[in-house]
């Protein structure tokens with residue numbers, strides 16, 4: 001099945017940072033996650049902020065929204081001339097020179113994971129992953145973090161970073177090194193999420209089973225303590241075997257997500273991506289399915305070197321591997337010269353998933369977009385035309401139309417808010 005959802009995920013790093021401030025006892029914290037607060041629009045958020053005054057405002061941005069977020073912070077500055085305004089997120093780091101030179105309303109660009117920064121802010125030294133508190137989900141209306149199919153789904157981490165070095169990996173820009181949490185802390189975290197009524201928990205680790213010994217210890221602990229919950233993980237399938245899959249099944253793992261990326265082994269090697277032999281990957285997928293574990297395969301369409309034929313082979317591979325869910329992502333170039341370049345916010349087209357960084361590529365941007373789109377349709381049609389229509393026409397097309405309409409309004413927060421409201425009133429989606 002092709003995956004395209006409107007599920008809402010919490011920002012775990014943001015929530016953990018808020019927990020650090022709240023637990024320190026020195027701060028009163030208000031976390032605003034617009035997605036779960038009635039999908040709050042920028043003008044509504046500003047109205048909300050008018051009611052209170054804050055000493056520190058931290059906004060976590062992303063490429064898709066950075067142009068709007070900068071305008072939003074400018075408006076927040078007008079509301080709170082004395083506030084200490086900070087911006088976090090990878091897009092802010094990439095734009096740090098531009099922001100320092102052009103956005104005087106921002107006091108600081110946070111250049112490290114926000115939770116880590118929060119611990120430093122309250123005076124902690126020599127911080128490691130085990131110093132991070134268990135995120136306090138009660139700081140927000142966590143009941144809105146739902147998976148459309150399975151209900152309440154909360155997230156956690158057992159590790160951070162990745163020992164691999166794939167050159168296309170955006171995580172490498174966020175986290176250096178690889179650290180694991182103590183098994184006791186992870187178990188405690190799981191129990192808290194179960195208490196909150198979570199039907200499913202999702203580990204947001206970049207590579208869940210990178211440390212085999214620790215992974216086994218954690219899974220065995222879950223089994224021993226008879227914790228019953230559906231677990232979703234993301235890992236490298238190559239790190240698993242039948243024994244580990246059996247243990248995962250017993251511990252409640254219901255879905256394993258992993259990157260297949262491309263059918264071209266030479267291309268993957270050039271990107272320092274170490275993948276398993278296709279036959280073995282297929283064996284492991286089939287074994288997971290025989291145990292009742294779902295699988296989700298990620299593919300990248302449009303590597304700079306990719307030709308139409310190479311892309312076709314990747315599609316054929318997805319067809320052959322036949323994971324429960326498939327995601328075709330357009331290639332995103334994430335090699336930035338952050339210290340040597342002054343990128344402008346236009347680097348990130350509003351509400352899109354790619355950036356406009358220029359690089360040599362066999363297929364141009366329209367061709368890459370077309371391929372990812374057409375593969376989605378084709379894959380969904382394997383099972384039914386109805387699915388194909390539902391996922392590709394209703395979700396993807398309506399979303400694209402909405403983005404085209406909203407993109408020119410990204411920095412006009414009033415008109416942007418009005419336009420989205422109008423779309424919602426007419427039963428249309430907003431991105």
Ligand code: SF4
Nearest residue numbers: 162164165166169206
């Ligand atoms: S294995 Fe995954 S998380 Fe690790 S570097 Fe490669 S793409 Fe990134």
